[in-house]
Amino acid sequence: MKQLFSISLCLLLSAYGFGQKKETLSAKDKAVVEHFKNDYKKKNYKKFEGKITVKDNLVQFDDKFFYYDKSDKILAQLLKEGLIYPQLLTDYQMQKFLDETTDKTQKRFLRLQKDPKAAFDTNGISLNDASELTFLNPGPTVRRFKITCKDYRISQALTYYIELTYKEATAKTTMEDFIKNSKLTYLYQKTVN
Numbered sequence: 001m002k003q004l005f006s007i008s009l010c011l012l013l014s015a016y017g018f019g020q021k022k023e024t025l026s027a028k029d030k031a032v033v034e035h036f037k038n039d040y041k042k043k044n045y046k047k048f049e050g051k052i053t054v055k056d057n058l059v060q061f062d063d064k065f066f067y068y069d070k071s072d073k074i075l076a077q078l079l080k081e082g083l084i085y086p087q088l089l090t091d092y093q094m095q096k097f098l099d100e101t102t103d104k105t106q107k108r109f110l111r112l113q114k115d116p117k118a119a120f121d122t123n124g125i126s127l128n129d130a131s132e133l134t135f136l137n138p139g140p141t142v143r144r145f146k147i148t149c150k151d152y153r154i155s156q157a158l159t160y161y162i163e164l165t166y167k168e169a170t171a172k173t174t175m176e177d178f179i180k181n182s183k184l185t186y187l188y189q190k191t192v193n
Contacts, residue, residue, distance in 0.1 A: 025135065032161060035188065036136060036144075042163075045184040048082030061085040067126040075130035075147060077179045083164065084147070084184070086122045092187055093120040126150045132175070133161075140171045142185075143178060148192070157192040 025033065050062040057070050059079040064086035068075050078084050094117055101107060113119070129148040136144040142165050149158040163186035166178050 029133075029135065032133070032146075032190075033136065035161075035190075039188075040186065042185050043187075045083075045088060045187065047183070048085040048087070052080060052082055052085075054080060061087065064123045066122075067124070069128040072128060072130050074132070074145065074175065074179070075127055077176060078130065078145075078147075078162075079127070081179055083179070083182070084127070084160075084162065086125075088184075088187075089122040089125075089160070090117055090120050092189065093122065096189060122149075122151070124152070126152075140173065141165060141167055141169045143182075144186075159190050159192050161188040161190065162186060 048061055051060075053060040057067055059066050059068060061082070066079060066084075066086060068079060070076065097120065098107065127147055127149055129146075131146050133144045133146055142163060144161065144163045147160045147162065149160060151158065162184060164179065164182035165185040166173070166182040168181070169178055
């Protein structure tokens, strides 16, 4: 009887211990979770409507291009579907600068430029390491991803956080079908320290 009691007690305690394990988030992941809680505003971005050409490790969008890691299936599909493209990221970076910069002299100087977008041009950057952030996904119709960006003109890497929405998606929808049928509904850029 003592043995049976001991075994059942051990099983109960070990089941409780295993049930309490939870994936712990890094400080960077916690900051992203906070960002989505506090600063998230859903938006609808257009897919690229021009000609997309894929050559080896380069994807060309009309006259602009990105380098990417061919082995990264998620990133390859995001680019081929026209969800992420240079003109989108250039416009995003320029708008971010205008929204966040409080220096009126810099804003005035930007307006005097012949081509103000040239300073924010993302043509020729390298994108890699696309990964789904499952801990941020609110449900099967919304998936959030992280993409690392390396720009040869600046020393720091950037991370883009994106959200894709596919209203007819279920828990069984494959990643490929999800990306193919989704819309970009959120874009956020953060500097990697």
